[in-house]
Amino acid sequence: MSEQKRLVYMLVTVCxxxxxxxxxxxxxxxxSTSFFEGLTDLEESWxxxxxxxxxxxxxxxxxxxxxxxxxxESEESERNPxxxxxxxxREDEQKDxxxxxxxxxxxxxxxxxxxxxxxxEPVVAKATFNxxxxxxxENAKTGAMLISVKYQSExxxxxxxxxxxxxYKLVDVTPERxxxxxxxxxxxxxxxxxxx
Numbered sequence: 001m002s003e004q005k006r007l008v009y010m011l012v013t014v015c016x017x018x019x020x021x022x023x024x025x026x027x028x029x030x031x032s033t034s035f036f037e038g039l040t041d042l043e044e045s046w047x048x049x050x051x052x053x054x055x056x057x058x059x060x061x062x063x064x065x066x067x068x069x070x071x072x073e074s075e076e077s078e079r080n081p082x083x084x085x086x087x088x089x090r091e092d093e094q095k096d097x098x099x100x101x102x103x104x105x106x107x108x109x110x111x112x113x114x115x116x117x118x119x120x121e122p123v124v125a126k127a128t129f130n131x132x133x134x135x136x137x138e139n140a141k142t143g144a145m146l147i148s149v150k151y152q153s154e155x156x157x158x159x160x161x162x163x164x165x166x167x168y169k170l171v172d173v174t175p176e177r178x179x180x181x182x183x184x185x186x187x188x189x190x191x192x193x194x195x196x
Contacts, residue, residue, distance in 0.1 A: 127187035128189065129191065131149045133149055133178065133191050134148040134149055134150060136193065137157075139159070145173035145175075146159050147173055159173075160172055166183065167183060167184065168181065168183065177191060
């Protein structure tokens, strides 16, 4: 016999046994010829298994979730949001603390900046004359001293009180020095004269 024929005979035999079992179960008379006697009543077998499982569960010790003082959650302990959910009161308190820290940080930075600015004296560059000093002369009529300068490719003759291009003002002329005032910075510039 080949494998296929054996398989066909086996399937036919199983089908006949199932059909006979169904016939016996559906008949009115009591019969003990059922081949699947313990497995046919599914509802009864499942209810027995369920009862047995429930009895096993009830026989297990009961779990208690009462916390004692040592296990109680303290005010400062961290809550696990995945287990307990978010505690909105704590979240609001945390936001307030962070906002207060940020405000304190900004205030400290401003105070530090004020201290740094008050400690550092502003460095003011010494004013210089950006032109060329040519010499001094005396006005024959008034006797006042005048100076001659070359500034931005132009020649100028100034007497005390005159301004040069709204940048410099001639303050004083003596035989030893010429004093100019830088108008932007307010600094005085002394030009020493050479003895002739």
